[in-house]
Amino acid sequence: MERTVFLVDMQAFYASVEKVKQPHLMNKPVIVAGDPKQRSGIVLAACPLAKQEGVKTAEPIWQARRKCPTLEIITPHMELYLTLSLEITKILEYFSDLVEVYSVDEQFIDVTGSLHLFGSKQAIAQAIRDEIFDAIGVEARVGIGPNKALAKMACDQFAKKNKTGIAELNQSNIKALLWPLPVDALFGVGHRMNTHLVKMGLHTVGNLACYPVDWLKKRWGINGEVLWRLANGIDPSPVVPKTHQTQKAIGHHMTLPHDYQREADIKVVLRELSEEVARRVRRQDYLGMTVSVNLQSHRFGSKEGFNRQLALTEPTQLSSKIYQAAVILFSRHWEGYPVRGIGLTLSKLVPKSTQQLSLFDEPQAEEDLSRIMDLLKERYGLTAIMKASSLLDAGQAKARANKIGGHSR
Missing domain, CATH: 3.30.70.270 (Reverse transcriptase/Diguanylate cyclase domain)
Structure with missing residues (x-):
């Protein structure tokens, strides 16, 4: 059926x-x-x-x-x-x-x-x-x-x-209705992918649907096959209730009030993002294995910026571990351009109950301190206790404390 x-x-x-x-x-x-x-x-x-x-x-x-x-x-x-x-x-x-x-x-x-x-x-x-x-x-x-x-x-x-x-779109009408549309009308084709596809001569959804799937896989791997399937109206993914309650990643993104150009200022925001992501991970009783950092240039449409990830040696919910990985990614990939937006994500989440104890590390003291800080923030507000760096001009935690998604409630 x-x-x-x-x-x-x-x-x-x-x-x-x-x-x-x-x-x-x-x-x-x-x-x-x-x-x-x-x-x-x-x-x-x-x-x-x-x-x-x-x-x-x-x-x-x-x-x-x-x-x-x-x-x-x-x-x-x-x-x-x-x-x-x-x-x-x-x-x-x-x-x-x-x-x-x-x-x-x-x-x-x-x-x-x-x-x-x-x-x-x-x-x-x-x-x-x-x-x-x-x-x-x-x-x-x-x-x-x-x-x-x-x-x-x-x-x-x-x-x-x-x-x-x-x-309605279905297999009986996608050739007449969907295929004539520009290729960026396809679900999953963003600005950069659209540029690549157009350069290949694939201007419409129909062009992509009729392109040899093996050639797309050779260039983009599984993502190439996924695009071909979508262009042909193939998508076996189920409708899954309560997906927001079983997260695979927890992240936070911040659009800055002005362009940040100093390394020290950007690190202040990375620390704040690490604190916020770690707090949300602890609230849901998860540990995460992979840290991702996304930096956006002040110039939309340019190739400046990056989105890179780093696997940790063991899963964590501590802001210090997340921040260390974020700084490594930032130091490796930032090329000195002014920054407009910064995002940080912890992914590959697992329940904390699965945590294996290390013979060499004892994170319990830091975990206990983090949970006390979480309790203080829950009871008295997000600004009740903060890193001193958040009081610097570059800090955004105080200004965003009473907002949702960076906007007023």
């Missing part, structure tokens, strides 16, 4: 929530954006009226204002958005127990076993849209497919652009 998978996406989620919250904004062009005084002063979400004026997500506020002088600019309320996202999950779970949260405003739902209860695919999709609008006041778009990849592309490329808010 062929599966029926939906990707349910909220239209301009943050901006739509703000319009529901403040009805006087309903017929005005609205964007939700970070602090204009900081580097985070970019558009996080733009309502359809703002998009009609050419405003785009991720562009600077000044640029958006130039396009639409009448813009209403709202600071984000991340706690509210996360709460409503959970409410949407509960609505979807009425239609199926197979709901997978993909992001704060996108969720997969497998309704294969629910068709006999609710009717046709189109009927269920419309019922979902109606329930979300009645409960939250936000328009949803639904992509339908026999797998997650086609459902995602049906939503992004078609449901978001038609009046019904519903679209």
Whole structure:
């Protein structure tokens, strides 16, 4: 039996929530954006009226204002958005127990076993849209497919652009609908991969789908085969509920308020990221084996920057071990360019109960101290106890302590 998978996406989620919250904004062009005084002063979400004026997500506020002088600019309320996202999950779970949260405003739902209860695919999709609008006041778009990849592309490329808010991609129509699209319309093709594919003469999804898979594998290994499969509408991955509760990696990314150029300043942020990642790893009682550092240049689109990882000799949840590995990666790969964004991730997570004790290292004292610091932060706030380096001008921990994802609650 062929599966029926939906990707349910909220239209301009943050901006739509703000319009529901403040009805006087309903017929005005609205964007939700970070602090204009900081580097985070970019558009996080733009309502359809703002998009009609050419405003785009991720562009600077000044640029958006130039396009639409009448813009209403709202600071984000991340706690509210996360709460409503959970409410949407509960609505979807009425239609199926197979709901997978993909992001704060996108969720997969497998309704294969629910068709006999609710009717046709189109009927269920419309019922979902109606329930979300009645409960939250936000328009949803639904992509339908026999797998997650086609459902995602049906939503992004078609449901978001038609009046019904519903679209379907399957094996009977991908050649007519999906293959003529530019190759970067394919799920998983980012800016750099798009550049490589176009240089190979693969300008459309169809070009990629018809390219010899062995040649793609020879160049990119398993990733080359995955791209070929996606272009041909092949994706066996299941819809897995509660994936956010069984994490494979824990990371934190920070967009800096200005370009950092000094090695010492960047290391201050790396230390703060190590502290935050370690705290979250301990809270979930994990250990991690691989540290990854992502550095972004101040120039978007350039080749400056890196994303590298380092395997540890043994799994850890200590910030000191994470920071040591991060500094090694930074020292090896940073080439002196100004830095705009820094990310740090601990991956290959395992439950702490599986930890093997070392004959030569005794981490217990540091672990005990770390847990005491965690308790202090939980009770009195993240700024209750900090590394002294966070009080330097380069430190960001204090400024970000009361934010979610770098934005106001």
